[in-house]
Amino acid sequence: MKQFLIILTICLGSLSLSAQQPVSPNGKLTVTNSGQGIIVNYQQQEVLNIPVLGYEGIKSNRLKFKPIGKVTANYQMLAGKKSTCTNEANEYVAKLSGNLQLVLRLYNDGAAFRYELSGLKGKLPKEKTAYMIPEGTKRWMLQWTDSYEGFYPMSTTGKIKPIGRMAGVVKSDEGYNLRWGFPTLVEPQEGVFMLLSEANIERNQAAACLYTDGELLRVTPDVNEVNLKGKWHSPWRIAIIGSMQDLIQSTLVTDVSEPCKLSDTSWIKPGVVSWIYWAYNHGSNDYNIIKKYVDMAVTLKLPYVLIDAEWDEMKDDKTIEDAVAYANSKGVKPMIWYNSSVGWIDGAPTPKFRLNKPEDREKEFAWCEKIGVAGVKIDFFSGDCQRDMTYCIDLLESAAKHHLLVNFHGATVPRGWQRTYPNLMSTEGVYGAEWYNNVPTFTNVAASHNTTLPFTRNIIGPMDYTPCTFSDSQHPHITSDAHELALTVLYESALQHLADKPESYLVQPQQVQDFFGKLPTTWDETRYVSGYPGESVVLARRSGExxxxxxxxxxxxxxxxxxxxxxxxxxxxxxxxxxxxxxxxxxxxxxxxxxxxxxxxxxxxxxxxxxxxxxxxxxxx
Incomplete structure (x- = not known):
């Protein structure tokens, strides 16, 4: 009898421990403890080892997860890969120390965790989170630069030489690149994929990047000079995990982000845009060229035209008011460009310093609304620091007050703001067609690069690649016309900018011209059909029926x-x-x-x- 009771006690104890093991609602994802870290398993296979958690200067306890309950996401998106987003997660908490706890959510398509601190006085301590990516594991990583404009070459090693001379490159003594941007795609098991990123950046937070440290990728937030007092939490660190279908369809970035903060969204209308800059490799100070792009939009039945930089220096006694009035008279909604004036300033195009101060920003956006501007493209940010993140939030909120759509260029990648502020229509953060203007490098690698983006950058949010250029700009392209047309569907962006010159579109077969006028830029459903990064991709997107x-x-x-x-x-x-x-x-x-x-x-x-x-x-x- 005594032996039976001992065995029963051991069994009950094992069941108790098992009940505390974090698991996703569908049972595919589980988390186990490993020293001072955790291991994430997919269908009982290890896919992500996070050996280090917490913050420097805060001694962490061994993790003991306590179940909190179920978290359900069920919301509508005005733009994106899916109009109705649903997901659910089991949420757990583990106390790392007296003033630090880890909140973990296991969704059906990935894991998300964040830190919650209390009793803060002054600057944040340094985050220690690190992901273990063993040598030999396939990965597609973006060399960090403040504009996130780079390639995602496939590699099986973390020892990769820097590509080009991009700003922000950090090299090891051996000459390897050390700094990487989100998202990072990994294939930890054959046919099982994982996309690492982060989500829900708030005012007192900086965005993060990854630093190579041997086989570790250390999560490293950018500069944050805010003196904090009391409670604070980090952004969500996320790993989307599963088949390629799971990754392509995932809305995990917006699932963990704040709900929409706008009371009225009826004025937010996605659409296709005629864009002036690419074909001329110059701004928009020529009224007659602007007219050509407005007329192109009329012919192709496009709702928008984007008037790019230098509109404040219009030639021939014309003004931006004249250009805006012409567009509106033709039933085309105009958008205009601004320099953020926190990144590239000296030698950069104008207008500058119109949005930095709250009172100037309010005045400028009120003027835009008054003369009939529908949206703003804001360019040349300086990276991921807390100052820039707060500035972006200020811009989105102020623009929404004046019914202005927003497109961020020269900026960081999406991290969920498209849900919180749905007037954020698109973000560049991509090595796109604009690079045919800049260097000859793009010509021979564009096709392979184009097949990588749907599996990496575009999974996390809208991507203003400015697709579908049939002609050549400063440097030629060698992709087919059908390849170029396909990019308008493959790449999700609520404002889809057609970058080529009007003549290039208007000589196409009538069926192609009609295609542009009917093209949706937001989708009810998205499906992965086939393909592999760098080789090929086939996606299906549904709008209505x-x-x-x-x-x-x-x-x-x-x-x-x-x-x-x-x-x-x-x-x-x-x-x-x-x-x-x-x-x-x-x-x-x-x-x-x-x-x-x-x-x-x-x-x-x-x-x-x-x-x-x-x-x-x-x-x-």
């Missing part, structure tokens, strides 16, 4: 892309835009395009080197 399926080939060889659309019920293919085969007669009468109509949906599509396609499909539910 219409699906847009786009695919691109990132290689220099012909490639057949898999297109399994069995998840679309009652599907009827309305239109196909694909690469022309030089050996075949082209139905469109254009040497670059194969444009067809018909009900049949292919299972596979052949693409030319660096080619692509778009299918427009009606779903009958």
């Amino acid at each position: 219409t699906w847009y399926v786009a695919g691109i080939n990132g290689t220099d060889n012909k490639k057949v892309l898999d297109v399994d659309l069995s998840f679309i019920s009652g599907a009827k293919c309305v239109q196909t835009f694909a690469d022309a085969d030089p050996a075949q007669y082209q139905l469109s009468g254009n040497k670059d395009w194969l444009i067809t109509k018909g009900n049949q949906i292919p299972k596979q599509i052949a693409t030319q080197p660096r080619g692509g396609f778009v299918l427009v499909i009606k779903s009958q539910k």
